[in-house]
Amino acid sequence: MINSMKSEANDQDLESDLRRGPWTVEEDITLMDFITKHGEGRWNSLARSAGLKRNGKSCRLRWLNYLRPDVRRGNITLEEQLLILELHSRWGNRWSKIAQYLPGRTDNEIKNYWRTRVQKHAKQLNCDVNSNKFKDTMRYLWMPRLAERIQAQAINNTNKFSSINMNYENTNIGMPSIGMQANSVTTASSESFESNQVSDLTDNYYNNYPLNDSIFNYSCNEDRVENYQGSLVSPSDNLNNGLDFHATDNNQWFDQLGDTSDNIFWNVEDNWFLM
DNA sequence: AAAAGACCCAACCGCCAAAGT
DNA sequence: GACTTTGGCGGTTGGGTCTTT
Numbered sequence: 001m002i003n004s005m006k007s008e009a010n011d012q013d014l015e016s017d018l019r020r021g022p023w024t025v026e027e028d029i030t031l032m033d034f035i036t037k038h039g040e041g042r043w044n045s046l047a048r049s050a051g052l053k054r055n056g057k058s059c060r061l062r063w064l065n066y067l068r069p070d071v072r073r074g075n076i077t078l079e080e081q082l083l084i085l086e087l088h089s090r091w092g093n094r095w096s097k098i099a100q101y102l103p104g105r106t107d108n109e110i111k112n113y114w115r116t117r118v119q120k121h122a123k124q125l126n127c128d129v130n131s132n133k134f135k136d137t138m139r140y141l142w143m144p145r146l147a148e149r150i151q152a153q154a155i156n157n158t159n160k161f162s163s164i165n166m167n168y169e170n171t172n173i174g175m176p177s178i179g180m181q182a183n184s185v186t187t188a189s190s191e192s193f194e195s196n197q198v199s200d201l202t203d204n205y206y207n208n209y210p211l212n213d214s215i216f217n218y219s220c221n222e223d224r225v226e227n228y229q230g231s232l233v234s235p236s237d238n239l240n241n242g243l244d245f246h247a248t249d250n251n252q253w254f255d256q257l258g259d260t261s262d263n264i265f266w267n268v269e270d271n272w273f274l275m
Numbered sequence: 276a277a278a279a280g281a282c283c284c285a286a287c288c289g290c291c292a293a294a295g296t
Numbered sequence: 297g298a299c300t301t302t303g304g305c306g307g308t309t310g311g312g313t314c315t316t317t
Contacts, residue, residue, distance in 0.1 A: 021310095022285075044302075060303075061286070096305060111306075112284055120282085 019053045023062055027052060031059055032067055065106045072104025076113050078153065082146045084110055085118070085138055 019027075034050035040063060043056030052059060065071070076084070080102055087098040093114075095107035102110065118138075122129040125137065 020287075042302080056302075057288090057304095058286075064304095065285075093306065107305075108285075115307095116283055 017053060018055055020058075023066075027054070028062070028067060031062060035063060035067075065108050070104055071106065076105075076109075078146055078150050080105065081113075082143060082150065084113065085143055085146070088114065088118075089135060089139065 030050055030052055034046065038046070038049075040046070040060075043060040045056075047054050047056050047059045050059075054062075083101060084098060087101060091097055093111075095111045095114075099105055099107040099110050119129050122131075122134045125134060127134045
């Protein structure tokens, strides 16, 4: 009894001794050095052995979300956005599962993306992020538009390549001999950087995610999009649980939206692509 | 230029399941 | 089989940064 009380007191001492909050550069280096030498795992003992005044959980999180060499930083690309929307529609808030299909992205990052961007738009549309109308808006409006933009970007990138190629020919410089392909043209612009990621991610997607109704089918279904935008009748008629957006239940939504030629619906949609 | 509000993201928390003792 | 430890997950928060007024 006395021993257990002593032990508890020691634990409390150790607990109060632990650091919290943002990691310092020194802590990061210590953690990275230790993991490089000894590998990861057994996080509590790792934290002690490394001399870090952090608990194991904190070390693990810091490593997985920030220090890991393969963590990818920077803006979520269009392809990644599309993939997140698609995968979330399948699995809901299974962030770690979704993250498996976005190499280098952490579940935390995807979760943050969803909460800050996607949920914001649901709020602007005045509907719940889990509601059918928001899901339909995503599926039949935003996702096809994203796919269109991805395609446009890819075409634009190909044209850029052709132009570069022609310039090479015109100047008799010739192309670099190292099997350069359209998708490996590198420039300093972020646009090109994004486009480069398109093919990588697409490849990865197909390799790891061999589903029949690939997200990239959205780009082929323009009639559906036209129909959706033109008549504002839900294309979910094609689904088993189709919703008719002219039905009484949903009139309220469009009433709120007002004149469709200049309503929040389209404005929000535009904003979506400015993210 | 400054204050207020919105946005973003790293980090923490609590819970649960699996593994270890 | 009971208990403890560890790892992993999703939800939430705090504070720094950016934007708007």
